[in-house]
Amino acid sequence: MLSIDRNSFFWKYLSEGQRGLIEGGLYLLNDVKAHPDANISDYSYLVFPFAKAYEGFLKKLFLDLGFIPQHVYEGDHFRIGKALNPHLEKFLRHESIYDKIVHRTGGKMLADELWNVWKRGRNLVFHYFPHNFRALSLVEAEEIINEILTVMQKAVSECRVESVLRR
Incomplete structure (x- = not known):
């Protein structure tokens, strides 16, 4: 059972x-667990x-x-997948949030986790490829949800967001 300290x-x-997205997601998760006989394939x-919520959290x-500046945050063109990609082409590195996280935290661990959770929790789940249809089991979905919530909490802590906002 997932729980978050409110x-x-x-x-x-x-x-x-x-918060609303997470609350709604927890409701859906609890509902599906309350109905284990449901015939759900994905x-x-x-x-x-x-x-x-993770996408919004990362932008914030x-x-x-x-x-990123306010106008990028509010705009429609910022792509988290591009900004977090550790394999971004050299000529685009000035746009790399990945590098900024590495610099802020003094290592690649958090930046890699943010990127990997982005790929697993978004790209691999929501893109459809006819040659590689990927359905998630309940266990897999719950693992991804846990990874998302865990890395979000870790990012707030390791990036010292609370002290940044106090300035």
């Missing part, structure tokens, strides 16, 4: 919309609200850390 800085840091839908985090 009194934690992490929970308070999230926007109202992000539990990807359980990941969606968490993945959407990048704004608050000074990695």
Whole structure:
């Protein structure tokens, strides 16, 4: 059973919309567990609200850390997958949030986790490839949800967001 401390800085840091997505996602997860006989072939839908909250969280985090300006945060063209990609072409490295996270935290661990959770929790779940249809089991969906929530909390802590916002 997933639980989040509603009194934690992490929970308070999230926007109202992000908290709503997570609450809705937890409701869906609890509902499907209350109905174990449901004949569901793909539990990807359980990941969606968490993945959407993760995207919003990352944009807010990048704004608050000074990695992107307000107009980029509010715009329609910023691509997290591009900004977090550790394999970004050299001529695009000036746009790399990945590098900024490495610099801020003093290592690649968090940046790699943010990238890997982005790939697993969004790209691999929500893209459809006819030659590689990927359905998630309930266990897999729950693992991805846990990874999303865990890396979000870790990012708030390791990027020292609370101290940044106090300035």
